Amino acid sequence: MCGIAGIVSRHPLDRLAPTLEGLSSALEHRGPDDVGFLAWHHGDLRLGRDPHAFGPASVGLVHRRLSIVDLSERGWQPMLDRTRQYAIVFNGEIYNYPELRQELERDGVTFSSETDTEVLLNLIIRHGIDAVRRATGMFAFALLDIAHERLWLVRDPFGIKPLFYVPGAGTLAFASEIRPLIALGLTSRTIEPSALFDYLRHGVTDHSERTLLAGVLQVAPAHAVEVDVQTGGVVSAHRYWAPSLVERSFGSPAEAAEELRDRLSRSVGLHLRADVPVAATLSGGIDSSAIVCLIDREQGAADLATFSYIADEPALNEERYVDVVAAKVGVRPHKIHVAASALADDLDALLLTQEQPITTTSMWAQRKVFQQVHADRFKVVLDGQGADELFGGYPVFRSARIAALIRSGRVSGAVSMLRGLNGSRSASLMQALGQLLPASLQSAARGLVGRPIVPEWLNGGWFHRLGAETARPFAVSAAATDLKAQLFDATVATSLPMLLRYADRNAMAVSLENRVPFLTTSLAEFAFSLPDALLIGDDGTTKQVLRSAMRGVVPDEVLDRRDKIGFVTPEARWFAESPALRGMLRAIAERPLPPCFSPALGSRLRDVAAGVSPYGSDVWRTWNTIRWAELLGLEFPS
DSSP: OEEEEEEEEEEEETTHHHHHHHHHHHTGGGOBSEEEEEEEETTEEEEESOGGGSOOEEEEEEEEEOOOSOOSGGGOSSEEOTTSSEEEEEEEEETTHHHHHHHHHHTTOOOSSSOHHHHHHHHHHHHOGGGGGGOOEEEEEEEEETTTTEEEEEEOTTOOSOOEEEEOSSEEEEESSSHHHHHTTSSOOBBOHHHHHHHHHHOOOSSSSBOSBTTOEEOOTTEEEEEETTTTEEEEEEEOOOOOOOOOOOSOHHHHHHHHHHHHHHHHHHHTOOSSOEEEEOOSSHHHHHHHHHHHHHHOSTTOOEEEEOOSSGGGOOHHHHHHHHHHHTOOOEEEOOOHHHHHHHHHHHHHHHSSOOSOTHHHHHHHHHHHHHHTTOSEEEOOTTHHHHHTOSTHHHHHHHHHHHHTTOHHHHHHHHHTTGGGHHHHHHHHHHHHSOHHHHHHHHHHTTOOSSOTTBOHHHHHHTTOOOSOOOOOOOOSSHHHHHHHHIIIIISHHHHHHHHHHHHHTTTOEEEOTTOOHHHHHHHHHSOHHHHSOTTOOTTHHHHHHTBTTBOHHHHTOOOOOOSOOOHHHHHHHOHHHHHHHHHHHHSOOOTTBOTTHHHHHHHHHTTSSOOOHHHHHHHHHHHHHHHHTOBOOO
16 A cells, blocks of 8 residues: 556656655655655666656656555565566555465466565566456556556556546656645646536535546546557556446345355455554444454454444434444444544645545544554554445435336335335435436426526536536446446445545545455445345345345344444534634635635525524535635636
8 A cells, every 4th residue: 555656758857856756755644664766768767765866767656655565675666577677656455466476376477575566567467457357456556568668557446546647748647646746736726617516516526537626637447547658648548347237146135145245255354464453443334344243253353453433413323333243243442532623623634635625524533533543553444335335225225226116117116115214205205206207307307396406506607608517427327227327326426436535535644554345346246236126125125135144244233223324423513513613614704705606605604604594515515615725726717
């Protein structure tokens, strides 16, 4: 787990050394254990820890190391193959590297280290760039193919690890984070209006190659970008893996549950591979509880440290379930409590860490959990992220199942499911009916129910004048059912990419590797092959097959939960009770608003700060956007 960066130019760069040094310094938190540089120019290849020892070159690579596997000097990067024709800077982990290594050794490949990086490098040399789909792990890397004068930028199937790049006229720069690219003047500071609209209106970021900065792109999940070293330009980008959405038939629900239990158990076992101690988060929900209980089953949990955020509001508090799981596996959980007064002091640091606006204060609570994991001297933590998106954990997925039943003519099944939903019945029905409308009518329907595509607090004229796309971001899938389309959308566009960005930045800010065992191609292929009824039960039970798979592993008290609290903070109450937070909002409201907002929004912000109007998501998103732009010195296009 590390930080990587680099630059490719059509002409030798006279200021290569200070550029590489600046990128390295900006990424030190991602890899404080070691540093390495590479410079190459038409046959002249140089490696070292001091870039000032290099002359002008057309390719420069940076690696910041967080040592997790093979802690010796042999794991130093940039890493070359034995022929010195290939070089790699790698960020991430390949969990099945011992198995891949054995296969390569049978083919005659010899190794000089015990690292997963060397295995990945030789796997690609032998089988091509698309061989990365055989690697179970999380990764982002740059691979220099000297013989063919190509640089490959590659990201893992789910985008767990980040990789940004700035294409230009004869020059391309890339890095694990955006801020180094801004600070070194490698990109413009102009905000991208379409991406800004997606965040402000829909609360969605990280869902496409586009970012909130006009000059910065991200390598899309499961994609490889090919760069011509001679010209400094992008040659192509292609997807090397996509989940099959073909539905399988199972002999029984129990057979599907057993297969899922086996796949998830193997994944947890792989994710425990490390040469340093491993901890786990434990929220009390099904997903993190499954991870912790499977760790106990795989290796015993006597020495396992778990970390739990405990909400200070009874309706959001899951401490009871944390204690149930902890008692079952015999661990004493570390419990983290947070308060609104501390949020006011930490908000700017949180925004700088995240680099882009965030949707809720939950990400601050996650930040505090990861800080405690780091303070207790762990470098690796396992997390339950991804299960909700793959296995249908969010309540909104019930409406997709209802829509699928209605569309297929099984109206009685839809009615039966609705009857069992109690308090959420009306909302689920409205959401289902909305999904049944043709896409061309959905915008009009939103307007009829008081949710126009451009709300009154945004300046629609500004967005339209700049050509911003205002359609709801949605990942077009070939799924046969409404539920599968929603799951695919959440996995690759609207939910998971954001959550993975939040976790990566919060963890790496304290040099912590956050591992997510649910996010493997094996588990994703399995999830997307399931019949709808195994994902959302006929009575509306979410994550039906996961609950069944974990029966006997996770305590029944957790598996039988029908509530969905999630990782939530009492944001509105925090705001109401904190004079510091209200004061910060009042200061924002007194300044001229950026042109993307309606002029009338200022009075709403002042009323909310004064306690006259209720707090809402529009307030948080406005505040986030303005403060983020100020902290990073960004410009709104005119």
